[in-house]
Amino acid sequence: MKKTPINEAELTFLSRSANEGFARTAAACFAAQLDPTLEEVNDIKTAVSEAVTNAIVHAYPDRLGKVLLRLRLYEDQTLEIQVRDWGVGIADVEKARTPLFTTGSEERSGMGFTIMESFMDQVRVRSAPGKGTTVVLRRTLARRTGYRP
Amino acid sequence: MSVTCTGGDRVFTASVSGEVDHHRARRIMEELEQAIDGGAPRQFTLDLSEVTFMDSSGIAVVLRVYRRVRALGGEMIVAHPPAQAAKVLKAAGIDRLIRFLE
Numbered sequence: 001m002k003k004t005p006i007n008e009a010e011l012t013f014l015s016r017s018a019n020e021g022f023a024r025t026a027a028a029c030f031a032a033q034l035d036p037t038l039e040e041v042n043d044i045k046t047a048v049s050e051a052v053t054n055a056i057v058h059a060y061p062d063r064l065g066k067v068l069l070r071l072r073l074y075e076d077q078t079l080e081i082q083v084r085d086w087g088v089g090i091a092d093v094e095k096a097r098t099p100l101f102t103t104g105s106e107e108r109s110g111m112g113f114t115i116m117e118s119f120m121d122q123v124r125v126r127s128a129p130g131k132g133t134t135v136v137l138r139r140t141l142a143r144r145t146g147y148r149p
Numbered sequence: 150m151s152v153t154c155t156g157g158d159r160v161f162t163a164s165v166s167g168e169v170d171h172h173r174a175r176r177i178m179e180e181l182e183q184a185i186d187g188g189a190p191r192q193f194t195l196d197l198s199e200v201t202f203m204d205s206s207g208i209a210v211v212l213r214v215y216r217r218v219r220a221l222g223g224e225m226i227v228a229h230p231p232a233q234a235a236k237v238l239k240a241a242g243i244d245r246l247i248r249f250l251e
Contacts, residue, residue, distance in 0.1 A: 017172035024202075042233040049204040053171040107174040109209035111241050118240045 005072040005080070007033070014064050015056045015085070023052040023069050023083075030071040031079055034141045043119040044079065044139065050112040051083035051135040057104050059087025059133060081137040090127040097125065152180035159191040162228075165210075166199035169234070174206035181214050190223045194250075198229035207234060208241045215247055226250055 009030050013019045024045040031044050048069070055067045070082040090096045097117075102110035116123045120137045127133040151173060154163045163184050165177060185193060195214060200207075211227060218225040228250040230238060235251075238244060 017170075020170050020172050021168060021202075039232070042236070045202065046204055046233065046237060049170055049202075053204065053206070057171065106213065107171065107178060107206055107209050109205045109212065109241070111205040111208050115205050115237060115240055119236075 003074060006075055007073040009071045011069045012066055013069070015060045015067050015087075016064065017053075017056055019067070020049055020052050020056065023067075024048040026069065027071060027081060030073075031141070034073070034077060034079065035144050036141050040139075040141055044081070047116045047119045047123075047137050047139075048081055048083070050116045051081070051137060054112055054135070055083055055085040055087070055133065057108065058090075059085035061088065076140060077143050078138055078140045082134055083137075084132065084134040086132040089129040089131055090125070090133055091129050093125045093127055151177050152184065154184040154188075156188075156190075159189060159223075161188050161190045161192070162194040162196050164196040164199055166201075168202040169200055169207040169210060170202065170204050171206045174210055178210050178213055181210070182217060185214065185217045185221065185223075189221050190218060192224050192226065193218045194226045194228050196228045197234050198231065200231060200234050203230075203234035203237050205237065205241070207237060208243060211238060211243055211247065224248075 011026055027048040028041050028045050065087050068084040072080040095101060097113040099114045100110040102108045120139045122138040124136040151167050152163055152165055154161055156162050163181055169177060215225050226248045
């Protein structure tokens with residue numbers, strides 16, 4: 001259903017919390033080629049922060065593992081962001097997406113998926129216990145005059 | 150230092166600056182809790198005007214502060230959140246629970 005992306009970038013990093021800021025800034029820089037509004041940039045940064053934090057907190061509870069951030073841009077101004085890990089996986093994705101549900105510690109609110117859903121057009125989660133999780137975020141940005149892909 | 154606290158006579162303002170994400174949340178929470186427990190505030194204003202980014206970790210920080218202040222019989226105010234932080238807090242309905250000063 002989806003066409004070939006007109007641009008693509010990938011980053012792999014260790015599941016260290018210091019990389020949360022790195023990942024959301026990288027996504028914002030990639031999105032900059034669409035000439036987004038400040039609000040659009042902030043929405044993208046916020047959703048990426050949630051997805052990457054989930055991977056860092058939950059995917060590798062007792063070790064460091066790899067997290068992949070894949071950014072794709074399509075002709076229709078859709079930005080697709082994939083956050084993938086090869087960690088423990090989620091047994092019940094629907095439950096994990098429920099507002100206020102968390103298995104994290106006290107600094108987690110259980111609102112990560114709720115924020116992703118309110119800030120993006122589409123949030124998809126694929127997960128298999130023991131194999132890992134992929135979160136796919138999509139947001140179609142407003143087309144602005146003068147934009148050249 | 151990500152939290153600065155000013156005030157006295159049980160009326161305090163704590164200003165949080167920089168990015169409030171999972172990486173920094175625990176430290177910020179600990180500093181805020183120290184301020185609350187030390188001052189037993191009647192009114193505690195959490196000034197977010199210097200926050201440059203906030204994700205759902207910020208929701209946890211605000212809720213924890215709220216519970217702590219309430220447990221000590223105080224009132225909490227969230228002051229001047231920038232647009233991005235306000236959008237995150239409002240998406241969680243925090244503005245319906247805690248007084249917001251825009």
